[in-house]
């Protein structure tokens with residue numbers, strides 16, 4: 001069974017008895033999506049928690065939003081790809097975990113690894129904790145707060161893998177530092193640490209800016225590709241590692257070539 005099918009079955013099982021949201025909850029979700037559309041899906045830091053409290057802040061709203069026809073294929077595709085890159089026996093940090101829909105599955109798949117998720121929407125985190133308890137997932141710690149601030153619960157541990165799926169690069173306040181990773185994360189990373197990332201970017205030059213910023217923090221690009229999903233969209237997925245050679249390609253040229261091969 002492919003990882004995508006396995007992940008779909010996992011979420012279908014977790015969500016099977018969840019009720020539809022009420023009309024007022026759907027209004028709040030629509031309102032938040034409208035706001036998100038006005039800011040290209042990238043709300044400033046002081047709005048993020050409220051937006052995601054509305055979109056995924058209780059079980060019904062979360063399942064409704066995740067099941068959205070644009071969102072579900074993206075969750076499955078990126079979650080399955082990341083899962084295939086993870087390793088047993090590692091200490092793994094996920095940035096912007098939302099309801100931990102990915103993390104719960106990854107933690108089940110890698111029981112000898114320990115996972116930590118950080119999420120700024122407290123209500124989404126409540127849903128995450130509800131599902132964590134329901135599934136009795138023990139190798140997962142969920143932290144509430146801003147990923148830009150040091151979290152001593154995880155900073156004192158050595159991180160082997162840092163996952164960023166559609167989170168850090170969505171923070172417009174970070175443009176001033178080219179979306180560099182927060183220093184506390186860099187300081188907590190092991191000598192062999194790697195970053196696994198799935199991004200949403202408005203143009204390929206932005207992807208190059210972000211990869212260059214992370215290169216300047218001591219990580220070499222070891223893998224990059226454009227992954228098409230069922231909705232007709234495509235997202236760059238990549239891996240950066242502290243050890244090893246950088247593949248040293250022209251990011252913009254490569255992504256333009258992959259766009260033309262995949263989408264014509």
Ligand SMILES: C[S@@+](CC[C@H](N)C(=O)[O-])C[C@H]1O[C@@H](n2cnc3c(N)ncnc32)[C@H](O)[C@@H]1O
Nearest residue numbers: 052096097098119120121145146147165166167
């Ligand atoms: C687009 S969702 C991605 C969720 C999940 N990583 C996935 O791939 O499905 C972005 C998540 O990052 C969270 N987030 C955004 N900025 C954050 C910050 N500064 N600190 C912690 N979480 C943040 C949002 O609340 C939201 O839940």
